[in-house]
Amino acid sequence: MLLDIKHVRKSFGGNEVLKDVNMEIKQGDVVVILGPSGSGKTTFLRCLNFLEHADGGELDFDELKIDLSSPSQKEVRSIRKRTAFVFQNYNLFANKTALENVTLGLTVGRGISREEARERGLAALRKVGLEDRADFYPSQLSGGQQQRVGIARAVAVQPEVILFDEPTSALDPELVGDVLQVMKKLAQEAGTTMIVVTHEMKFAREVASHVIFMADGVIVEEGSAEDIFTRPREERTRTFLQRILPEEYVDPAIRI
Amino acid sequence: MVLDVSFMKETFGTLWTGVPVTLSLTFLSLVLAAPAAFYAAVLRLHGARWGAGAVRWYVSFVRGTPIILQILLLYSLLPSVLNALVQAAGLPINIFEAVDPFWYAVVVFTLNTIALLSEVFRSALLAIPSGQREAGLSIGLTEVQTYVHIIIPQALTVALPAICNITVNLVKGTSLAFLMTVKDVMAVGKVAAAYGYNYVEAYLDVFVLYLILCTVIQIGYSLLEHRFGRFRQQAA
Numbered sequence: 001m002l003l004d005i006k007h008v009r010k011s012f013g014g015n016e017v018l019k020d021v022n023m024e025i026k027q028g029d030v031v032v033i034l035g036p037s038g039s040g041k042t043t044f045l046r047c048l049n050f051l052e053h054a055d056g057g058e059l060d061f062d063e064l065k066i067d068l069s070s071p072s073q074k075e076v077r078s079i080r081k082r083t084a085f086v087f088q089n090y091n092l093f094a095n096k097t098a099l100e101n102v103t104l105g106l107t108v109g110r111g112i113s114r115e116e117a118r119e120r121g122l123a124a125l126r127k128v129g130l131e132d133r134a135d136f137y138p139s140q141l142s143g144g145q146q147q148r149v150g151i152a153r154a155v156a157v158q159p160e161v162i163l164f165d166e167p168t169s170a171l172d173p174e175l176v177g178d179v180l181q182v183m184k185k186l187a188q189e190a191g192t193t194m195i196v197v198t199h200e201m202k203f204a205r206e207v208a209s210h211v212i213f214m215a216d217g218v219i220v221e222e223g224s225a226e227d228i229f230t231r232p233r234e235e236r237t238r239t240f241l242q243r244i245l246p247e248e249y250v251d252p253a254i255r256i
Numbered sequence: 257m258v259l260d261v262s263f264m265k266e267t268f269g270t271l272w273t274g275v276p277v278t279l280s281l282t283f284l285s286l287v288l289a290a291p292a293a294f295y296a297a298v299l300r301l302h303g304a305r306w307g308a309g310a311v312r313w314y315v316s317f318v319r320g321t322p323i324i325l326q327i328l329l330l331y332s333l334l335p336s337v338l339n340a341l342v343q344a345a346g347l348p349i350n351i352f353e354a355v356d357p358f359w360y361a362v363v364v365f366t367l368n369t370i371a372l373l374s375e376v377f378r379s380a381l382l383a384i385p386s387g388q389r390e391a392g393l394s395i396g397l398t399e400v401q402t403y404v405h406i407i408i409p410q411a412l413t414v415a416l417p418a419i420c421n422i423t424v425n426l427v428k429g430t431s432l433a434f435l436m437t438v439k440d441v442m443a444v445g446k447v448a449a450a451y452g453y454n455y456v457e458a459y460l461d462v463f464v465l466y467l468i469l470c471t472v473i474q475i476g477y478s479l480l481e482h483r484f485g486r487f488r489q490q491a492a
Contacts, residue, residue, distance in 0.1 A: 049394055050393075083394075085394035093392070093406045095487045105396050108405055109396035137486075
């Protein structure tokens with residue numbers, strides 16, 4: 001088991017956003033988290049990288065055991081060095097070129113030499129098909145290209161897990177395909193372990209090794225993509241899928 | 257009325273002796289104020305309640321009183337306080353002779369500039385989306401590294417026009433230093449004017465010289481802005 005996440009809780013004010021969420025992730029897993037907005041998916045992902053401070057819970061990362069409610073500074077850094085995050089709004093560094101965006105975590109964050117960082121940065125940009133945009137600033141790139149640089153930035157630090165927070169939600173529809181293609185390649189060719197919060201059902205269906213459906217701060221149902229999409233057990237999952245996939249999805253109960 | 261052109265030419269030359277004083281007063285105040293102002297801005301944004309409150313009070317205190325009053329007050333207060341301290345320490349120094357009034361002026365303008373700059377820095381820091389800070393942390397940078405490499409360079413670019421404004425106002429504001437017998441451009445001009453009652457000519461000279469100084473500074477800042485703002489260009 002690469003990641004074992006137990007009993008994650010988080011409230012904002014009096015509003016309980018996460019109520020005891022548990023998850024196990026194996027090396028090479030692509031876990032897709034689905035759910036209506038406000039279900040706590042993004043908050044859960046942010047808690048894993050300490051961008052949000054959980055009220056309770058435990059994170060076992062290989063041999064490391066971390067109390068999510070009171071991590072030490074050292075634990076936070078070590079987790080952040082072994083994971084990477086891809087943001088909904090890309091969050092590229094506006095004052096850095098595409099290549100510098102990718103290499104900053106290597107040179108400054110990890111003390112790797114400029115030449116080696118450059119090599120690895122260019123290789124990461126090549127993976128997302130943007131080697132020829134290395135010297136462009138984010139303001140000169142389209143949304144889809146920016147997100148691909150965001151993915152390259154995450155890949156370059158060779159994390160053990162990449163966390164994707166709705167990576168295509170801010171994109172124009174015609175740019176979504178490229179980004180999903182890159183993610184699919186990462187999952188299938190490179191065997192990257194990923195946790196993906198998304199509304200892209202097709203991607204979830206084709207790429208996910210494990211699908212989790214969350215609502216109101218709890219995991220309602222989980223299973224293989226096949227299970228969740230064709231044989232959902234819970235009413236809430238069914239309602240959600242019907243709303244998101246009105247054409248493709250036919251309630252099995254009705255079909256029988 | 258006829259202008260005494262030869263007097264004007266001669267005075268214009270003399271006025272330049274005040275330029276180093278004016279510029280060094282401006283430059284020193286800015287450089288000394290900048291780190292303190294940055295700290296104040298961070299304190300105001302992320303600091304403890306008392307720290308943020310103290311900064312807010314300080315800023316409204318400085319902004320809410322005329323600078324001429326601040327000058328007169330500190331120029332009366334500082335030497336006496338320093339003198340009392342020196343006396344108490346038993347040092348054989350005469351503060352009133354040992355300290356050039358220039359340094360009192362530096363203190364006044366620095367204290368003033370801290371308040372103005374801290375507000376500029378605060379709004380500039382707020383202008384940088386917090387997502388970039390999160391992105392920096394997420395790839396393993398420390399908070400300080402994120403500030404140094406990502407937040408501050410962008411915030412400075414955002415702040416440059418306002419800093420230019422403060423600099424130009426400071427150049428003009430230091431003309432009040434003549435109240436502290438500092439021999440800046442304004443003071444030199446006043447002396448020249450009073451000497452032969454050529455007020456209009458002398459003040460016209462001062463007028464032109466300040467215009468030149470401020471124009472050069474503005475050109476300098478717009479070059480800087482162009483240089484540091486390269487990342488903001490749009491795709492062709």
